[in-house]
Amino acid sequence: MNWEPLILTFKLALVTTVLLLIIAIPLCYWLAYSKSRIKPIIETLVSMPLVLPPTVLGFYFLVAFSPNNALGDWLNGTLGIKLLFSFPGLVIASIFYSLPFMVHPIQSGLYSISPSLKEAAYVMGKSKFSTLIRVLLPNIKSSLLTGIVLSFAHTIGEFGVVLMIGGNIPGETKVASIAIYDEVEALNYSAANSYSLVLFAITFCILLMVYLINGGYLKKSRK
Amino acid sequence: MIALNIQKELQSTDGKMLLNLNLRINKGQLVTLYGPSGVGKTSTLRMLSGLLKPGEGVITVNDTTWFSTDKDINLKPQLRKIGYVFQDYALFPHMSVLQNLEFALHKNQKSNIITELLTIMELDQLKGRKPDTLSGGQKQRVALARALVQKPEILLLDEPLSALDSTIRLKLQDYILKVHKKYSLTTILISHDIGEIYKLSDWVFVLKDGLLIQEGTPSEVFISKKVSGKFKFTGEIISIEKEDVVFIVRVLIFSEIVKVIAQESEIQNLGPGDKVIIASKAFNPIILKLE
Numbered sequence A: 001m002n003w004e005p006l007i008l009t010f011k012l013a014l015v016t017t018v019l020l021l022i023i024a025i026p027l028c029y030w031l032a033y034s035k036s037r038i039k040p041i042i043e044t045l046v047s048m049p050l051v052l053p054p055t056v057l058g059f060y061f062l063v064a065f066s067p068n069n070a071l072g073d074w075l076n077g078t079l080g081i082k083l084l085f086s087f088p089g090l091v092i093a094s095i096f097y098s099l100p101f102m103v104h105p106i107q108s109g110l111y112s113i114s115p116s117l118k119e120a121a122y123v124m125g126k127s128k129f130s131t132l133i134r135v136l137l138p139n140i141k142s143s144l145l146t147g148i149v150l151s152f153a154h155t156i157g158e159f160g161v162v163l164m165i166g167g168n169i170p171g172e173t174k175v176a177s178i179a180i181y182d183e184v185e186a187l188n189y190s191a192a193n194s195y196s197l198v199l200f201a202i203t204f205c206i207l208l209m210v211y212l213i214n215g216g217y218l219k220k221s222r223k
Numbered sequence B: 001m002i003a004l005n006i007q008k009e010l011q012s013t014d015g016k017m018l019l020n021l022n023l024r025i026n027k028g029q030l031v032t033l034y035g036p037s038g039v040g041k042t043s044t045l046r047m048l049s050g051l052l053k054p055g056e057g058v059i060t061v062n063d064t065t066w067f068s069t070d071k072d073i074n075l076k077p078q079l080r081k082i083g084y085v086f087q088d089y090a091l092f093p094h095m096s097v098l099q100n101l102e103f104a105l106h107k108n109q110k111s112n113i114i115t116e117l118l119t120i121m122e123l124d125q126l127k128g129r130k131p132d133t134l135s136g137g138q139k140q141r142v143a144l145a146r147a148l149v150q151k152p153e154i155l156l157l158d159e160p161l162s163a164l165d166s167t168i169r170l171k172l173q174d175y176i177l178k179v180h181k182k183y184s185l186t187t188i189l190i191s192h193d194i195g196e197i198y199k200l201s202d203w204v205f206v207l208k209d210g211l212l213i214q215e216g217t218p219s220e221v222f223i224s225k226k227v228s229g230k231f232k233f234t235g236e237i238i239s240i241e242k243e244d245v246v247f248i249v250r251v252l253i254f255s256e257i258v259k260v261i262a263q264e265s266e267i268q269n270l271g272p273g274d275k276v277i278i279a280s281k282a283f284n285p286i287i288l289k290l291e
Helices: A004-033 A039-051 A054-065 A070-077 A087-112 A115-123 A128-139 A141-156 A160-165 A176-185 A189-214 B041-049 B097-103 B112-120 B136-148 B166-182 B194-200 B218-222
Strands: B002-012 B015-025 B030-034 B056-061 B064-068 B082-085 B154-158 B186-190 B203-208 B211-216 B231-243 B246-253 B256-262 B275-280
Touching: A004 A039, A004 A087, A004 A128, A004 A141, A004 A176, A004 A189, A039 A087, A054 A070, A054 A087, A054 A160, A087 A141, A087 A160, A115 A128, A115 B082, A128 A141, A141 A189, A160 A176, A176 A189, B002 B041, B015 B041, B015 B203, B015 B211, B030 B041, B030 B194, B041 B082, B041 B154, B041 B186, B082 B136, B097 B112, B097 B136, B112 B136, B112 B166, B136 B154, B136 B166, B154 B166, B166 B186, B166 B194, B166 B231, B194 B218, B194 B231, B203 B218, B211 B218, B231 B256, B246 B275
Parallel strands: B030 B186, B030 B203, B082 B154, B154 B186
Antiparallel strands: B002 B015, B002 B056, B056 B064, B203 B211, B231 B246, B231 B275, B246 B256
């Protein structure tokens, strides 16, 4: 069995999850505490990938990143970045695609914290940043874990977007889900089955871990 | 001295309400904001601490302007040097008692204040515990200690004792008085409990529908007939104990606990925490000068 698509899948999921976490924390902080009028619009945009067919998302990325287009031309010509049919392009598309899976748990985690915790830190002279790092984030550990794991698992399961903008380049964009599709088309069922089985087993283990940790089953003494 | 002259439109349960207050609080006093729920007591503390922005007005503390709409000044809560005990205690659940206090330290502040506060509030035994393993009274002591770590000049207490039972409440009142005196604080308390106000405060502001309707010492505010020939006090029952054939009722009057002997028929409907009047007929009190 060729392990390359599986390794690529996990590399994509890992890079996407790390970048998403960095992007999502400030975004969630803004969504949780801002009273801005454009907030509902931003919330809607963040949630769009939940309902939109991945092919729609992929199609617009295809158009946007295309060298025939102003943005794609500028990226390609000026910065020398080629996003179509490349790994960086996949990462960017995956970030948008998995955004709600990271944002929703963290945002609801922040909502669930009593505002007086934040205010108590402020009257003790702590800055907003220090309050976020030392008070808010440690109190939403389970939401952070849920966000990280769901984004990771969701990126592993990505197919439509990759198909539209990544294509099927071994080692670059041929992730496991594409490889499975490829093998099935070639009537190579046993190879498709081994990829599928690995994905099934790994995603099962990841999700099981979340439920075990967040459900408190791993703690030795539950008081 | 704290001078507060503010207006703020608040959303109350019966629609909009204009909070319009002009308060002066002398340094070193312990004052109480008294009034029914939803008249803007908590909002007043929040505006003083900078957590809520007043609509209009001026707040000055010891000749420093903290807030002024005319001068466009609004000092951040981080810079106001206030100790604030929240109604829900607001202890950080992921930190132990000691860590909660340490979090409150300024940069470069020495940690000996923490040892001192742990001793004063009798928290030494509990310093390794997480807040969710503490009782209400213990949490309250931690919250009070934490509010004092930065050595603030002003302490704000938002109904600190309302959720506690009467025995623990009495003990905590002593802690509040103790730290108020020890650290020469100016303390603003929100309370509904007249016994508590009598015991703790020098001055009472009575709020109603967003306005200050009365102010004075607790006895001026709460005793309607100021001069009466009767020997009569209001108090709160602390305990009732049976002794031989009679009952000993301990009643808290101001900050004194008085023993009263009662018959079984008299204590039928009474229990600890009840507000009672202690009065005497056909009886001549003796007046002695205190040295």
